[in-house]
Amino acid sequence: MKTKIILLLWITSYLQLSAQSEPWPVGNFCTLGASTQVYLNKNTPADALIGLPRSGIFYEFSADFFQHKRWGLFGVFRWGRAADRDETAMQHFLENKYADYFVTAPRQNADPAKMRQFLGGIRYKIGNKRLQFQPGLAVGVTTAKFYPFEAAIKAPNSNTLLRTTATFNGVDYSRKKHFTLQLSEDMFYRLSKKDVWLQLTGALLMINLPYNTIQFNTQNQLTQESSSETIKSSKYRFSGSLSLGLVLQIGD
């Protein structure tokens, strides 16, 4: 239960640049920040093999276009690590599967898995000059890249040697575009007349997982016979975020 109650604390510092002379938040803005996303799904065994963490830190860049009094457009680009490089889970999995065999440490390419998100959507502004709410809806894509695991499995008292490769989505590495939906609610509270705003943001993301299939290809080195097995993870991954930030307007 504890993990379900975890709220993500997301402290970002923002630098808002505006070329407009109108008071914030009417105008065009650029935002640079960092966020933490906490995954709401229960991790499946397949997720553990991939090394999906319960939470992830992402950097983000966003642009807001508020030319209308109430409606605005925004775009977000997030990037960060999608998974931890952790061979332990894979080692345990293979040791359980091949209980009577020697399992060498699974190896993976050294690069950590990278994830990127591109989102664009609309925001609606309600409130006054002191307190504002901006619910938003955005759609976009998530891409993630994973490198395969390799391991050698040797039978005791025999020359039998198996070589297994675990790939994600059945390819050497997966870098496909996957649909992502984001519902967000931004709250801005003006701390001073000099346009210093406190920002509180909650968002819910739904990602059509780019890493929902793990395929094990195993080849017997003696007979050169191959076999394959597929493990599926959950199709969609939900994550929530809550952020607290400070918004500064430079200029008038």
Add this chain to the structure above:
Amino acid sequence: MPTKITFLPALMMAFLAIFSISSCQEPCDFSPYQIDQSNWKLLELENSGVEPIIEYNSSISKEHFGIRIQYKMNIAGKLKSCPDNYYEFYNPVVEVIVYAMQDFDDTHAAGVSLNDYFIVRNLSDRTNLPYYKPISESLSAFVKYSYNSVGMVDLILIQPPAHQGPFQFKVKLKFSYQDPIIISSRTITFY
């Protein structure tokens, strides 16, 4: 504006050119290292564990038997500060035939090639996971440079003989230029 656009790539190219000139070290004519192989040996292996190890006992299980071809590498010629893996074997192996001095099974009498019954890998390739191939596909395993000047090629028996008893294995190596050589194992007893 157009001048600015053309100026920027030109500036980048100039930087690249300066960088590539400054990072150039002493001239290297890329003469390959000349490698000569000698002291060919055949050792018996016991493969009951994770990796094959040399077996000094003459009694070995036929289920996890292998042989190791070991050779010494002499690097001749001038060494330069060129790429380390740039080498050339004087007299590369062009054919390998493994056979036994006793009848192996119904289809493999004494002296008949047992190449189909062995898979091979070169041990100097330590960075990779064990990856064996049929002998016919991996002649390159016999011409691999190793830093410690000792080349080791493991041949693992995938099809044990039908019966137990004494066996002696021999490997005939044919080279590009020199006469073939034959290396022998000890006479061992399969159980």
